Amino acid sequence: MARIGTVLQAADHLGACLARWGINRMHYLVPPGLYALGNPTPESPVLVTANYKMSFDAVRSELGGHDVWLLVLETYGINVWCAAGKGTFGTEELVNRIRLSRLDQFVSHRRLILPILGAPGVAAHEVTRQTGFAVRYATLRAADLPEYLANGAVTTARMREITFSFYERLVLIPVEVMLALKPIAWVGAVLFALFYAVGGLSAALTAFGGYFGACLTGIAVTPALLPWLPGRSFALKGAVAGVIYTACFYLGAGGASWGWPLAAAAFFAFPAFSSFYGLNFTGCTTYTSRSGVKKEMRLSLPVMAGSLAVSLLLVVAAWFV
Amino acid sequence: MKGFRYLEDVTTLQFDPARCTGCGRCVEVCPHQVFAVQGRKAELMDRDACMECGACAKNCAARAITVDAGVGCASGLINEWLQERKLLKGIKTGGCCQ
Numbered sequence: 001m002a003r004i005g006t007v008l009q010a011a012d013h014l015g016a017c018l019a020r021w022g023i024n025r026m027h028y029l030v031p032p033g034l035y036a037l038g039n040p041t042p043e044s045p046v047l048v049t050a051n052y053k054m055s056f057d058a059v060r061s062e063l064g065g066h067d068v069w070l071l072v073l074e075t076y077g078i079n080v081w082c083a084a085g086k087g088t089f090g091t092e093e094l095v096n097r098i099r100l101s102r103l104d105q106f107v108s109h110r111r112l113i114l115p116i117l118g119a120p121g122v123a124a125h126e127v128t129r130q131t132g133f134a135v136r137y138a139t140l141r142a143a144d145l146p147e148y149l150a151n152g153a154v155t156t157a158r159m160r161e162i163t164f165s166f167y168e169r170l171v172l173i174p175v176e177v178m179l180a181l182k183p184i185a186w187v188g189a190v191l192f193a194l195f196y197a198v199g200g201l202s203a204a205l206t207a208f209g210g211y212f213g214a215c216l217t218g219i220a221v222t223p224a225l226l227p228w229l230p231g232r233s234f235a236l237k238g239a240v241a242g243v244i245y246t247a248c249f250y251l252g253a254g255g256a257s258w259g260w261p262l263a264a265a266a267f268f269a270f271p272a273f274s275s276f277y278g279l280n281f282t283g284c285t286t287y288t289s290r291s292g293v294k295k296e297m298r299l300s301l302p303v304m305a306g307s308l309a310v311s312l313l314l315v316v317a318a319w320f321v
Numbered sequence: 322m323k324g325f326r327y328l329e330d331v332t333t334l335q336f337d338p339a340r341c342t343g344c345g346r347c348v349e350v351c352p353h354q355v356f357a358v359q360g361r362k363a364e365l366m367d368r369d370a371c372m373e374c375g376a377c378a379k380n381c382a383a384r385a386i387t388v389d390a391g392v393g394c395a396s397g398l399i400n401e402w403l404q405e406r407k408l409l410k411g412i413k414t415g416g417c418c419q
Binding site for chain 1: 346351370375391397
């Protein structure tokens, strides 16, 4: 059993920063097992978390001055919420980890404190039935743990209300950009080659730049401006941001000289890309449902495809008619 | 949740009050305050706030709650569709939820 500190070092901050950019993100983890924070006694509380190092650090850095046990589950370097969704932060792993770490020999009580976002993977009553440990879901955020422990393990309404602040959205954007780069590069290369073949380098650069900006509008701008974009549908929010972006691009890139078919093609194609990536951000939010996303996809994917088809026809018309 | 609201009338969340024992676990696990215990039973307070995470159903010992929980991003769902139709055999696609 390892004893760990509660003050994050420069290397911890750097590692977290790199992981946010998708660097070493899938291998940013700590060994699962039981850890001691401060000088815990057999009466000290047991907190449970995932073995993604950013989750582990988030918990321990909030608990300076506390004496607690930290039971870290093997989630293969995935955070609590995502791991709970796929079941690795789950009943089976928790039960196994309690046994493997011989938790019952370190503590005299039989209580576990779990993050609320771990609940989709853990059946509390099953854990109790199999191990004798009672489960309490404490808080959504690690930052509320000190207050939770100080006020006698009472979860206030605020501690269980999820948020999605500007900053909380902003930190998600880098990794989304990195994950999307590969497909964007493929589509972009085809687009570049087509425009280069017919219109030369300048046309190819304009087409590629416009397309790339449209993707970024969906991936970065739409999440950042989420509450201010109209409607509830993410596809619609992305499309609106995309139309505004296209208008800016049209003015900034000398759209008046394109001729109307190409200009119209831009206004059909670019918002479709923004809309798709805007819709994709539903996977990162804290409030969208699977059924809602399915409904959005049924309605919006045909519109996006139609929009791209019209755009393609306009481009062909501009060149060959 | 303050400031954000998703589509209405889409959630697959179902609650059977006849089975409910009023233990309050659903209130404890829901990040969107969909449930509240009124008297000796839970009650659906805000069904449309549900994000289908499945925490309530998973933690309901009385099996009074069902919901179709799962991945909620467009690329994840597209991958699921393609795999179900066996169009993605052997191809590993990038994504956040691997």
